[in-house]
Amino acid sequence: MQTKRTIFRNLWLPYLLVAPQLAITLIFFLWPAGQAVWQSFLREDAFGLKTTFIGLGNYERLLDNPEYLNSLKVTAVFSISTATLAIVLALVLALAVDRMLRSARVYTTLLVWPYAVAPAIAGVLWWFIFNPTIGILPYLLDRVGYDWNHSLIKRDAMILVIIAAAWKQVSYNFLFFVAGLQAIPASMREAAAIDGAGPFKRFWSITLPLLSPTTFFLLVVNVVYTMFDTFPVIDAVTSGGPAQATNILVYKVYRDGFVGLNLGSSAAQSVILMAIVISLTVIQFRYIERRVTY
């Protein structure tokens, strides 16, 4: 890729031009992040009258706290399931589109719609569909002998938030997969067909490996999505319940900090969450830089 180089005559002009971006990053990202790190070392009473520096105290208490460890576990289950479901479903849909000739455009447009729906709306939508009293799905599940109740049964609640969160992400993944599939030359698949590979063999040995950069990128983006952006879905559908079953890390940060007013612990939690996401992102860049070359 060729980039155009511009030489500025005025020494200050380039700094002036990047200043807005820098200001936004500083004010809305670095400053709050720094505040969170600083606050995670403090303990504040509920009225905000007295603040004590306690070093790593908040972290020690968190790692001893079974509720927090449960939240870590819940997050892991939720993230992996949501990302896997969203990616696999999107790949299946993209493969279907790739085989279509005429209606592909309409189909693609329809599949992209969910992405434009606000997460909270999506959550409420699924909440209605799965509502034990008025929802259509519990009614159908009841017919096959399954008593659905996500406000009481932990597993049902988890399944519900996974479906609601994955549903939204499918559109995004789908677009990337369609683009990825279109980038694979038709002759590659034709050569494989002549080489005696059936449709399944072709998919596993040619298509999937060639899609691997896309898949890996989506995996990391999806995991980050499930860790940060699923807050509205959880809030609208289960509020973390029942009995902490869907209380993922980002939701617990909010509950402990803004509802429970335990600011120090909440800050420590957000620092840990930040560390997890940063390390995942680092892994992504390391990995992708080595892989995506052709």
Place this chain on the structure above:
Amino acid sequence: MAGITLENVGKTYAGDVAAVADVNLEINDGEFVVLVGPSGCGKSTLLRMVAGLETITEGRVTIGARVVNNLEPADRDIAMVFQNYALYPHMTVRQNLSYGLKNRRMPRDEITRRVDEAAGILEIGEYLDRKPRALSGGQRQRVAMGRAIVREPAAFLFDEPLSNLDAKLRVSMRGEIRSLQKRLGTTSVYVTHDQLEAMTLADRLVVLRGGRIEQIGAPIEVYRRPVSTFVAGFIGSPAMNLLPGTLQGGQLHVGGQSFAVEVAGNEKVEVGIRPEDLRPAKSGEPGLAVSLAYVEALGAQQLGHFRVDGHPLVAAFPPDQLVHDRMSLAFDRTILHLFSAETGKRLN
């Protein structure tokens, strides 16, 4: 080893668009046949129909003793070399070559033997553990051919395999493909739009136009007796000159000259003269009065671009020939090509 027979083969797309129509062609065992024609003449479609990558909507294709119309590409016992090589980028060269054999559940030592043999023939032995992206265009081309060779198929199908190479490599790879095919004796069908490639490679040429066969024949035969103005203009470089003339009771009038020809009839004609058949007229000899536009010196020969009666005319001269602004060009009347101006078909 097997021959390929095409009987009344046609391809019609939805909406009655005929890409290929009425193709009858018998390719003998071990023969090298080149399908040639301009873009959109249906040559690639025809090849892909033989390969099984396009459905055959009319007629019958037979490879060896089997009608293959409804067989999968894998079951047709053919191997194809693609224009963009279509090598699997995530596999090493060895894996690329073995892929088709593994899919056919060939024993591992047999695969190794065939891959090593093909690598030896194509001199790509030292690249076997590399990925395609680490290879140059010519090396990739060899790997693509290797993938066809290891299969030991009944026929090779080539879809413009040299068009992604630079000019020099194209010439040398052309020679290699030819000698390789002679050595293996495998029936080959080769698609190209490059008439030079077609002339040099083919045992037999098939010139296609608008989805139909225009002419079939040995390259030199097609060059000497093109059946239409289309073939005349397509085969041979620089292209054959076509001048308008009139035929009247055994007399041909062209470029201010008249002489007797052994063709009956009265009609407007196109007179074809190859540039290499033109030479400066000796004094007293009748010739075409031409005026010079410009000269292209190619080294081994020079091309004089003239105008005669307002029509362009190209003549190929030896490099030491003096070219004047006004000249008289003579040609051998026995090697004239006469085409009907109306149908474009050959008259003599």
